[in-house]
Amino acid sequence: MPACEWGAMYCDSHAHLESGRFDPDRDQVIARARAAGVGCIITCGSDLETSEQAVRLAAQYEGVYAAVGIHAHKASSAVCGGPEKWSVDEAAMRRLADLAQQPRVVAIGEIGLDYHYDFSPRDAQRAVFARQLALAAEWGLPVILHSREAEGDFRSLLEAAPPVRGVWHCFLAEAPFAQWALARGFYLGIAGPISFKGAEYLGDIVRKAPLDRLLIETDSPYLAPHPMRGRRNEPAYVVYVAEHVGLWRGLAGAQIGEITLANAHALFGVRADGR
Numbered sequence: 001m002p003a004c005e006w007g008a009m010y011c012d013s014h015a016h017l018e019s020g021r022f023d024p025d026r027d028q029v030i031a032r033a034r035a036a037g038v039g040c041i042i043t044c045g046s047d048l049e050t051s052e053q054a055v056r057l058a059a060q061y062e063g064v065y066a067a068v069g070i071h072a073h074k075a076s077s078a079v080c081g082g083p084e085k086w087s088v089d090e091a092a093m094r095r096l097a098d099l100a101q102q103p104r105v106v107a108i109g110e111i112g113l114d115y116h117y118d119f120s121p122r123d124a125q126r127a128v129f130a131r132q133l134a135l136a137a138e139w140g141l142p143v144i145l146h147s148r149e150a151e152g153d154f155r156s157l158l159e160a161a162p163p164v165r166g167v168w169h170c171f172l173a174e175a176p177f178a179q180w181a182l183a184r185g186f187y188l189g190i191a192g193p194i195s196f197k198g199a200e201y202l203g204d205i206v207r208k209a210p211l212d213r214l215l216i217e218t219d220s221p222y223l224a225p226h227p228m229r230g231r232r233n234e235p236a237y238v239v240y241v242a243e244h245v246g247l248w249r250g251l252a253g254a255q256i257g258e259i260t261l262a263n264a265h266a267l268f269g270v271r272a273d274g275r
């Protein structure tokens, strides 16, 4: 990893910088991240509009990269038809293809299934997820994956899809799913919940996973880690996530930062030197 003029050693591999909650002070949020040693941030779209914003932010700020994709919550924005049969909206896929080719787009995401909120019908979620997996494979881009209370279908769709590389972001599933994901070559994205009370089961997963398959992330503005829990999260706080991961590995937070930055470079090609 090339040395960085601002001494960067962390990558926040998952944030939502386009969120309106950053509108009042986005410049300062990104400056604080840099001052904390967070040299790269991957900002993730959730639909076409926020994916476009992610591409714009990546063009605007050094060290910011974009992921473009349609989240499970927004799957109904990318389908036609009705409850008897949903089909993927081809115009939406063409716009996604266009976004995926923009500079500094490093992944398709975040994409997946969410049966906790069920904001979109489940068969629409499955159709849009499966299509984006196929497109990511076709385009040679890694994926940023989301699954909540949908692990069975999530695993089946990934097993049926052409091979893709990627990360299971904000991993909170049971240990057998971690084993499955690691065996398939996926990375585990560890977020603020590693610092919460009752995180022992997650800590155990972190302790047993190969170090070269861990990424750290904030998912900001959501899920602020301890001691910032309850506040608006921001990329600078990925340093706290690194510290908590380090507690489970007998390593300093800075060491976890360097290792996970190298992992992010390996998966996404992101760099921490502002280029």
Ligand SMILES: [Zn+2]
Pocket: 014, 015, 016, 044, 110, 219
């Ligand atoms: Zn997210």
